[in-house]
Amino acid sequence: MKVFNRNNIRKNLKETLNIYAFLHHTPWKSSKIMALFILGLVLVGSGVYYVNSTDNAVSVSVNGTEVGLVADVKLEEELSASIDGVKLAIDNKPIFILPNQEDVQKLLQAFQQIYVQKTDANQVDTVSFEEKVETRSVEVAPEEVLTMEEALEKLKQGDVRQEEYVVQPDDSWWLIARKNEMRTSEVLASNPGVNEDTVLQIGQTINLVKVLPYLTVIAEGIRTETKTIPFDVVTKLDPSLASGETKITQQGSDGEKEVKYAYTQKNDKIMTKNILDEQVLKDVVSQVVMKGPQRMPIVIASSRGSGQLASSMIWPLAGRINSYYGYREGEFHTGLDINGYQGDPYVAAATGTVVSAGWDGNYGNSILIDHGNGIFTRYAHSSMLLVSEGQKVSKGQTIGLVGSTGRSTGPHLHFEVIINGDFANPLNYLR
Numbered sequence: 153m154k155v156f157n158r159n160n161i162r163k164n165l166k167e168t169l170n171i172y173a174f175l176h177h178t179p180w181k182s183s184k185i186m187a188l189f190i191l192g193l194v195l196v197g198s199g200v201y202y203v204n205s206t207d208n209a210v211s212v213s214v215n216g217t218e219v220g221l222v223a224d225v226k227l228e229e230e231l232s233a234s235i236d237g238v239k240l241a242i243d244n245k246p247i248f249i250l251p252n253q254e255d256v257q258k259l260l261q262a263f264q265q266i267y268v269q270k271t272d273a274n275q276v277d278t279v280s281f282e283e284k285v286e287t288r289s290v291e292v293a294p295e296e297v298l299t300m301e302e303a304l305e306k307l308k309q310g311d312v313r314q315e316e317y318v319v320q321p322d323d324s325w326w327l328i329a330r331k332n333e334m335r336t337s338e339v340l341a342s343n344p345g346v347n348e349d350t351v352l353q354i355g356q357t358i359n360l361v362k363v364l365p366y367l368t369v370i371a372e373g374i375r376t377e378t379k380t381i382p383f384d385v386v387t388k389l390d391p392s393l394a395s396g397e398t399k400i401t402q403q404g405s406d407g408e409k410e411v412k413y414a415y416t417q418k419n420d421k422i423m424t425k426n427i428l429d430e431q432v433l434k435d436v437v438s439q440v441v442m443k444g445p446q447r448m449p450i451v452i453a454s455s456r457g458s459g460q461l462a463s464s465m466i467w468p469l470a471g472r473i474n475s476y477y478g479y480r481e482g483e484f485h486t487g488l489d490i491n492g493y494q495g496d497p498y499v500a501a502a503t504g505t506v507v508s509a510g511w512d513g514n515y516g517n518s519i520l521i522d523h524g525n526g527i528f529t530r531y532a533h534s535s536m537l538l539v540s541e542g543q544k545v546s547k548g549q550t551i552g553l554v555g556s557t558g559r560s561t562g563p564h565l566h567f568e569v570i571i572n573g574d575f576a577n578p579l580n581y582l583r
């Protein structure tokens with residue numbers, strides 16, 4: 153006697169059903185029709201199979217003898233609905249099921265082409281995935297199978313995951329974003345109802361909705377690009393001009409060069425760049441500006457109309473200097489970072505009028521004070537501002553509290569001195 157196992161029966165029934173579907177142009181997907189059909193096939197068919205259905209099991213017998221197969225009640229549905237597919241797994245995690253291998257290959261190629269396009273100017277040597285990509289043939293319900301286009305859409309969107317984050321001391325929305333390789337706007341969007349000014353409490357739990365790519369395309373090649381060489385501005389002193397007056401004596405113009413470089417790329421990010429060749433196509437012309445002599449504004453009018461020459465600025469906050477004015481790590485630091493504790497009061501360095509007091513991008517909560525004679529001071533990253541626009545402030549008056557708002561990694565006061573529109577070293581003016 154032929155012993156039927158589950159797979160044999162599945163196979164037999166499926167073949168019969170395929171023929172049935174072909175003859176009757178009945179779509180596979182109609183599981184009701186198929187369930188009825190199987191029942192009919194089993195009962196009316198050869199008389200060899202019969203199905204004894206109870207509440208929780210279906211047993212298949214041959215010539216009155218049970219053949220040792222006890223199928224689950226889902227067998228009918230499963231049989232009526234299962235089709236062949238190819239399961240795509242990324243780093244051992246099943247992601248999608250596609251109709252066939254060909255579609256999987258089309259999908260992977262289409263995803264690579266989003267980031268890597270071979271052109272005359274882009275010679276691509278290798279393209280691969282960072283993750284382990286595997287496929288396996290499976291039998292599944294038709295609704296589990298995605299079309300190539302649907303799968304590509306999902307790949308492009310990435311894997312959306314929600315995580316929780318516990319607020320640490322000195323955290324700001326900006327810092328949390330930076331710690332998690334997100335944008336501030338993305339962190340804010342993960343927490344409906346908050347904005348950049350919403351105060352964070354230490355220990356508070358916030359949400360981070362991260363979008364992680366399923367696949368990382370790695371490419372290597374050689375690219376040729378035409379780049380603009382921006383002209384620089386050379387300022388020269390002309391004592392014949394009035395103070396603060398400028399005159400352009402040579403108009404600058406941008407140059408152009410062709411740069412050839414070897415690169416490695418991960419999705420849309422260039423990871424390494426190695427310049428192989430550079431050719432100037434068009435020379436750059438510097439702009440030359442003559443400038444009148446600058447008043448040396450070490451003295452500041454402290455009280456309007458008093459006619460008295462004032463003393464210099466005072467330190468807005470007593471504390472260690474965390475960072476000086478000038479270049480640091482390739483970036484120009486426009487002020488002095490004075491260390492402080494969250495909530496420490498700081499004072500106006502000199503008498504003046506508040507030009508602005510409020511949120512100012514990377515400066516966070518910031519105050520700008522006009523001291524006259526083209527001299528301004530700025531106080532950034534405050535936790536609280538105690539003055540408002542238009543207000544007159546005197547030297548030594550408390551104007552705000554130290555904080556870590558805006559682009560800041562900890563509580564400190566970023567103090568700037570601006571003279572005739574240029575940043576100046578605060579240490580030259582503080583006494």
Ligand SMILES: [Zn+2]
Pocket residue numbers: 475485487488489566567
């Ligand atoms: Zn700073």
